[in-house]
Amino acid sequence: xxxxxxxxxxxxxxxxxxxxxxxxxxxxxxxxxxxxxxxxxxxxxxxxxxxxxxxxxxxxxxxxxxxxxxxxxxxxxxxxxxxxxxxxxxxxxxxxxxxxxxxxxxxxxxxxxxxxxxxxxxxxxxxxxxxxxxxxxxxxxxxxxxxxxxxxxxxxxxxxxxxxxxxxxxxxxxxxxxxxxxxxxxxxxxxxxxxxxxxxxxxxxxxxxxxxxxxxxxxxxxxxxxxxxxxxxxxxxxxxxxxxxxxxxxxxxxxxxxxxxxxxxxxxxxxxxxxxxxxxxxxxxxxxxxxxxxxxxxxxxxxxxxxxxxxxxxxxxxxxxxxxxxxxxxxxxxxxxxxxxxxxxxxxxxxxxxxxxxxxxxxxxxxxxxxxxxxxxxx
Amino acid sequence: xxxxxxxxxxxxxxxxxxxxxxxxxxxxxxxxxxxxxxxxxxxxxxxxxxxxxxxxxxxxxxxxxxxxxxxxxxxxxxxxxxxxxxxxxxxxxxxxxxxxxxxxxxxxxxxxxxxxxxxxxxxxxxxxxxxxxxxxxxxxxxxxxxxxxxxxxxxxxxxxxxxxxxxxxxxxxxxxxxxxxxxxxxxxxxxxxxxxxxxxxxxxxxxx
Numbered sequence: 200x201x202x203x204x205x206x207x208x209x210x211x212x213x214x215x216x217x218x219x220x221x222x223x224x225x226x227x228x229x230x231x232x233x234x235x236x237x238x239x240x241x242x243x244x245x246x247x248x249x250x251x252x253x254x255x256x257x258x259x260x261x262x263x264x265x266x267x268x269x270x271x272x273x274x275x276x277x278x279x280x281x282x283x284x285x286x287x288x289x290x291x292x293x294x295x296x297x298x299x300x301x302x303x304x305x306x307x308x309x310x311x312x313x314x315x316x317x318x319x320x321x322x323x324x325x326x327x328x329x330x331x332x333x334x335x336x337x338x339x340x341x342x343x344x345x346x347x348x349x350x351x352x353x354x355x356x357x358x359x360x361x362x363x364x365x366x367x368x369x370x371x372x373x374x375x376x377x378x379x380x381x382x383x384x385x386x387x388x389x390x391x392x393x394x395x396x397x398x399x400x401x402x403x404x405x406x407x408x409x410x411x412x413x414x415x416x417x418x419x420x421x422x423x424x425x426x427x428x429x430x431x432x433x434x435x436x437x438x439x440x441x442x443x444x445x446x447x448x449x450x451x452x453x454x455x456x457x458x459x460x461x462x463x464x465x466x467x468x469x470x471x472x473x474x475x476x477x478x479x480x481x482x483x484x485x486x487x488x489x490x491x492x493x494x495x496x497x498x499x500x501x502x503x504x505x506x507x508x509x510x511x512x513x514x515x516x517x518x519x520x521x522x523x524x525x526x527x528x529x530x531x532x533x534x535x536x537x538x539x540x541x542x543x544x545x546x547x548x549x550x551x552x553x554x555x556x557x558x559x560x561x562x563x564x565x566x567x568x569x570x571x572x573x574x575x576x577x578x
Numbered sequence: 579x580x581x582x583x584x585x586x587x588x589x590x591x592x593x594x595x596x597x598x599x600x601x602x603x604x605x606x607x608x609x610x611x612x613x614x615x616x617x618x619x620x621x622x623x624x625x626x627x628x629x630x631x632x633x634x635x636x637x638x639x640x641x642x643x644x645x646x647x648x649x650x651x652x653x654x655x656x657x658x659x660x661x662x663x664x665x666x667x668x669x670x671x672x673x674x675x676x677x678x679x680x681x682x683x684x685x686x687x688x689x690x691x692x693x694x695x696x697x698x699x700x701x702x703x704x705x706x707x708x709x710x711x712x713x714x715x716x717x718x719x720x721x722x723x724x725x726x727x728x729x730x731x732x733x734x735x736x737x738x739x740x741x742x743x744x745x746x747x748x749x750x751x752x753x754x755x756x757x758x759x760x761x762x763x764x765x766x767x768x769x770x771x772x773x774x775x776x777x778x779x780x781x782x783x784x785x786x
Contacts, residue, residue, distance in 0.1 A: 341766075343765055343766055345765065376658075376659060376660045377659040377660065377661055377764075378659075378660040378661075379661075379662065380660070380662060380663050380756075381660070406765070407768065449765070451765070469761065469762040469765050469766060470762060470766075471639070471762050471763065471766040471767065472639075473639065473762065474637075474638050474639015474640070474760060474762055474763075475637075475639060475657070475760070475761050475762050476761065476762070
């Protein structure tokens with residue numbers, strides 16, 4: 200058990216280090232986001248999910264939410280920053296949710312990126328490429344990305360007079376669950392026209408191979424907005440081909456836009472070993488305008504707890520120390536010089552007191568012989 | 579190999595009948611107390627679980643799919659795909675109590691149930707102020723010992739109720755088993771799951 204705990208910490212450190220390095224390569228800057236937010240704001244911007252957030256009362260009697268949605272906190276932070284040309288941020292944060300089931304974590308470790316640029320196929324596909332390549336950089340390859348668009352289902356439901364604005368969520372929920380049985384009963388109860396009903400039922404299972412599902416989706420689309428959504432998905436897909444990433448990309452037009460959060464492209468990355476989605480993302484222009492005063496935004500968040508679960512238990516990369524230098528009071532000078540030299544060469548070195556002087560190669564777990572030390576740093 | 583979580587007992591027996599319809603047999607079943615059984619052709623592994631635990635096995639991806647009562651889905655609302663209902667495990671969620679209890683005219687009520695959320699939602703919907711007492715088994719005892727006015731529970735034949743002098747007052751909803759699938763499994767094991775899913779649905783439809 201102890202051994203396992205030990206590795207879990209190393210996995211998190213490895214994940215955070217590797218991912219932040221990777222995000223930087225794509226031009227993202229790290230920002231820190233606040234832990235607390237007035238509950239009123241959560242309510243005002245519709246980020247409150249069925250009392251899932253943990254709350255506390257401050258000294259003045261105000262109710263604060265302990266970070267339950269990282270994107271919301273990023274948006275509030277960005278609203279205080281001066282807008283600039285290439286605005287791309289990443290964060291690393293815990294979010295806290297009172298999901299109220301014994302088997303779900305209340306404390307979720309996340310990283311995420313948010314790019315404040317207006318909608319374009321180039322920007323959106325770059326973010327998707329980052330999501331996939333960052334997983335590859337962790338050695339995770341057995342994954343699949345599903346693409347969708349917020350308008351596809353929404354603009355179909357919008358046409359149906361029998362479904363009122365506040366009932367859209369119910370229909371969304373059944374489609375999201377691929378729950379055709381309850382969807383049919385609901386639509387029948389509402390006397391929804393058969394043409395619409397059949398389309399909504401078909402959308403539940405509208406997932407799989409890109410080309411195949413795309414042609415089925417074209418047949419279902421009945422208005423310009425639905426076709427525009429499909430055009431947008433195709434545009435992004437065509438650029439992903441240039442990244443050579445299309446073999447990971449599938450469609451699922453049955454995942455919907457919970458809380459009306461997204462406004463454009465949406466995507467999820469699944470891993471069978473994690474048992475679900477490890478990355479969740481999309482474009483959310485409406486919120487970016489409303490909360491941060493930006494023209495648009497697209498991003499994703501990655502669940503580090505599930506990602507850590509997929510990583511092999513023993514991976515050399517988890518060990519952040521390259522060399523251990525043991526020294527005594529007699530040869531402390533030698534120890535200091537040697538560790539300084541190794542650190543200058545880019546190695547991570549830990550200097551500790553020992554019974555006699557030795558240098559240990561941490562990865563291979565062996566003491567270096569004199570000539571090996573000379574090879575490494577000279578006389 | 580497809581891993582499926584199935585509730586021990588009656589549902590498992592009915593599920594095995596369904597699987598047999600399309601050639602998936604479990605000759606080990608009922609011979610011993612094994613909780614993990616492989617089909618004779620090795621294509622399916624059945625994990626026998628406590629009914630209310632079924633969604634957890636599927637949600638976390640330990641099992642690819644599962645067969646679970648609608649009552650449990652409504653109570654727990656797990657994050658899984660609910661592909662279709664199966665014609666097994668049929669029963670009803672009911673309010674039961676002493677014959678003649680007129681719940682519609684009660685301003686407040688005390689109900690005992692294992693299904694706290696379902697019970698609360700039902701009485702809320704009727705506008706009756708309800709106190710729900712969580713009881714995990716032999717719920718019929720609660721009105722008999724004057725602990726509650728009524729119970730909210732699953733009724734199959736109604737024999738247990740009758741023997742304890744209680745009867746069904748209102749039916750809340752029909753219960754049947756639902757075939758659920760893990761989100762990642764449906765996507766990433768689709769080629770092996772697809773024929774199984776199709777065969778299962780056909781076999782279930784034939785059972786009507």
